[in-house]
Amino acid sequence: MDLPKIHSITKKIFVALVGGFLLMFLLFHMTANLFILRHDDGQWYSAFCHFMGTNWVVKIFEIVLLGAIALHMLLTIWLAITNRLARPVRYHQASQSKTHPGSKLMMWTGILIFVCLIVHFCDFYFVKLGLVKGEYMVEAEKLQTEEVMTIQQFASQQGMEPQEFVDAFEAQVMQYAPQLTYDDQQEMKKNLEQLRAAVPVAEFVKKAYAEGNLSADRKWIRHINYDERQMLREAMPECGVEPDFYYMAREKFSHLYSIIIYLIFFGVIFFHLRHAFPSAFQTLGLNNYKYNPIIEALGKIYTWVVVLGFAAVPILIYFGL
Numbered sequence: 001m002d003l004p005k006i007h008s009i010t011k012k013i014f015v016a017l018v019g020g021f022l023l024m025f026l027l028f029h030m031t032a033n034l035f036i037l038r039h040d041d042g043q044w045y046s047a048f049c050h051f052m053g054t055n056w057v058v059k060i061f062e063i064v065l066l067g068a069i070a071l072h073m074l075l076t077i078w079l080a081i082t083n084r085l086a087r088p089v090r091y092h093q094a095s096q097s098k099t100h101p102g103s104k105l106m107m108w109t110g111i112l113i114f115v116c117l118i119v120h121f122c123d124f125y126f127v128k129l130g131l132v133k134g135e136y137m138v139e140a141e142k143l144q145t146e147e148v149m150t151i152q153q154f155a156s157q158q159g160m161e162p163q164e165f166v167d168a169f170e171a172q173v174m175q176y177a178p179q180l181t182y183d184d185q186q187e188m189k190k191n192l193e194q195l196r197a198a199v200p201v202a203e204f205v206k207k208a209y210a211e212g213n214l215s216a217d218r219k220w221i222r223h224i225n226y227d228e229r230q231m232l233r234e235a236m237p238e239c240g241v242e243p244d245f246y247y248m249a250r251e252k253f254s255h256l257y258s259i260i261i262y263l264i265f266f267g268v269i270f271f272h273l274r275h276a277f278p279s280a281f282q283t284l285g286l287n288n289y290k291y292n293p294i295i296e297a298l299g300k301i302y303t304w305v306v307v308l309g310f311a312a313v314p315i316l317i318y319f320g321l
């Protein structure tokens, strides 16, 4: 099969531009992750994730980002294939050039990053897409509808469970139903249906408060499992139940095996970035003898800051700091 002809340097420029965008995303992602280290019961990080999960500009950015990752991989694989096809006979002697160890390993570190990203998405991002089960949270006030509050108030006044109260209430109003006009009967039926639909939510809220599953600022109900999430989404589609990434990250990094997997991930990223940063400048023709030492130094600083910033989260959480 003939690959479409695009000049190698054009592909390289695209790889560099998209790579530059990914470098900026990584810095942003690492900085945002540092919120997880705050011992504020997730107030900052949950607010950040809520914004990221609900803002439509961010949703578009997410598609651009995933597209950029796919494009970056596609172009590098394409470049590797065309380079190989252009030189079917390998060099007799391996290159002696003084390149970063990462440069010769770019393709391998890239593939490893892809594998690690799939693992990472299974841990977090796919939970948001509903492809993997996780832990969820919901804004407490979103569940305080008129029906839920009515059930809560009267059931607790009469010392009943929500279902018990609605059953008793229904039995009572049914006695009067024959005396009502047709329109009033329909209205009553509609109200009863709404009350019955709110019972699972009222039961859920009661249990959540009894078990103390509220965030410290009482804004979020937490520790919602997958079945409860499904129930809430069915009973109240607009309530906006979302993944609890603060809790999930803290839970994940309480296990040593997760830390080891993530530290390997960051190690691979280190080698990839060490070469990627100066290489992007070179491809875009932004390097020269005068600026090379600055670019090299910036690359080192960027890589260490990003990798150490990422690594700080699992390590500090594991040691309870």
Ligand code: HEM
Binding pocket: 026, 029, 033, 049, 052, 053, 062, 065, 113, 120, 124, 125, 128, 245, 249, 262, 265, 266, 269, 310, 311, 313, 314
């Ligand atoms: C301690 C390390 C990390 C933690 C705790 C973490 C946490 C998260 C979380 C919670 C999400 C879902 C956010 C959302 O969709 O609202 C996410 C998504 C994502 N992460 Fe990470 N991450 C870490 C490291 C990394 C690294 C090293 C990379 C890249 C090499 C990366 C790339 C991504 C991408 C591409 C997404 C999907 C896009 C997005 O939702 O913004 N993450 N991460």
